[in-house]
Amino acid sequence: MSSSAPAPVSNFIRNIIDADLAAGKYAQRRWGGQPGPAGTHAAAPQDPAKIRTRFPPEPNGYLHFGHAKSICLNFGLARDYGGACHLRFDDTNPEKEEREYVDSIVDAVKWLGFDWGENLYYASNYFDWMCQFAEYLITAGHAYVDSQSAEEMRANRGTLSEAGKDSPFRSRSVEENLELFRRMKAGEFPDGAHILRAKIDMASPNINLRDPAIYRIRHATHHNTGDKWCVYPMYTYAHPIEDALENITHSICTLEFEDQRPFYDWVLARIAEGGLLQKPLPQQIEFARLNLTYVVLSKRKLIQLVEEKHVDGWDDPRLPTLVGGRRRGYTPEGFRLFTDRIGVSKADSLIEYTVFEDCMREVLNESAERRIAVLDPLKLIIDNYPEGEEEECHAPNHPLKPDLGKRAVPFSRELWIEREDFQETPPKGYHRLYPGNTVRLRYGFVVKCTGCDKDEAGNVTAVHCEYFADSKSGTPGADNYKTKGNIHWVSAKHSYACEVRLYDRLFLRPNPGGRREGDAPDLERGFLDDINPDSKRLIAAQLEPALKDAQPEDRFQFERHGYFVADRKDSAPGKPVFNRTVTLKDSWGKGQS
């Protein structure tokens, strides 16, 4: 929706699409309004979508930042080229997939700001066609039923450097294969008794072409098709068919599927030979998956973090899941900006986490209203301010957007200031509060520090100062006071204590579990070794009164601190709880306060 999108930079995928479009590759392609084999599109009008891409998650887990890259990529291309992007659940394995995940995936994609319109599909709705195509392949001599055990199959597959051996069942007749496959389908055999395989080449240097499995027996209830089937297609067979049925033009996936592409093409070419699929056939394009420093993105590791309770569930704000990022306060705009900023290529890359954070800062700086919060409160007493008196100061809600107005913040004799804004003996270059120094209380008065109180242990318990009555911000002459320091505060009498969660990176090292300098050659480290024990800190902050009204997911900049969001789960009406999304940049070294 937002218009100021910069011109997209060229990348290898856009180059392919540009060339395809220039060649008029899809000019004759038709779209029957629903996915289907050649016949369902034949008499239909031209496909209104210039290109079709798809985001095809398997509904067996939560989406993470890596998926966000893929989502933004696929939906972004469709948007830019006047195409369509389908949301398709790749639910070919009945044993691992659940309804709960499809709902969460739908939410996540919507939240990121994308719309698939009518194009929400399930691979499991194509099982009839996949099965017909399988029978066609058998009939054409391109597939056979193998009755070896899984172990035998593995043993006969060969190795990376040695050819495999043909299965003793490889030369069964078409009739026998058809008969067996139909009986498989009818439920006459137990799991694993037989398997349908593509007949390609057991000596292929590409292991994926050594007669890959295409249909296995699984007596299991499927979340969508129930007990209708007891044979299920393998991903490598199903995926190209799903793409073709849906008129996908560019099937974009990650690099590890590169070796699979010859089989992808083989499946489609064989079936198209039977006139069953519309041409041109979809093409698979592979890109490098997202890697981020200080983060783990593998499903296995994320599960472990959750199950072993190193974090508080899948939506823990420290997790790089989309639900976690959402609770953390990261924004959809930020994810989109990030995807654009890092680009897409085939080179393995490792993106610095700060790039991600900077994208969030950039978006939040523009959109978040400002508020005042004292995270580590220290009392400031203005000795020459009349006891019992109070007045209003006025703070702009957004320095970049005066039209957002100002709000009143109460001022009184005793304030809370940030503990780190006072130093009895200041380091060089420090220009906040220290005895003798003059500082402006942001949006309020200029004060001169006169000293501090301490307890027996020597800890500072309160700071004293005197204010200049004619220095109030916004009043004539206030600008005559020049101070280098400018600190925030809240009135002790009017502020309220609130739970704030200060989140920090979950891992202490850029490559969690990676080797460290000086490690013995045989030392194996786990990613859990690098967990940051201090990644979540709960504090009681003092907030300005206006913050009480914050609604779940309202985002603010707490001035001089960073961006915070009212937790969508733990906030109660009138009692929001805040999560720190990301700190402000700080060139003075405050960093992780």
Add this chain to the structure above:
RNA sequence: AGGGGCGUCGCCAAGUUGGUAAGGCACCGGAUUUUGAUUCCGGCAUUCGUUGGUUCGAGUCCAGCCGCCCCUGCCA
């Protein structure tokens, strides 16, 4: 070991038919600034993993070498 990929500034990443290295982030200066934030201006690869070759001319073509990633699930 066989196959498939990748290697351009600290991190990403452009580089259509060979013509003499975009941009972003980071970083370093300087200006503005009631956030040590933001914004703004300026700087930042004689060099494209490496070695040779072809050419008037190569990041772009050829050959060799080096390094990294992926592939031996009835997972996706």
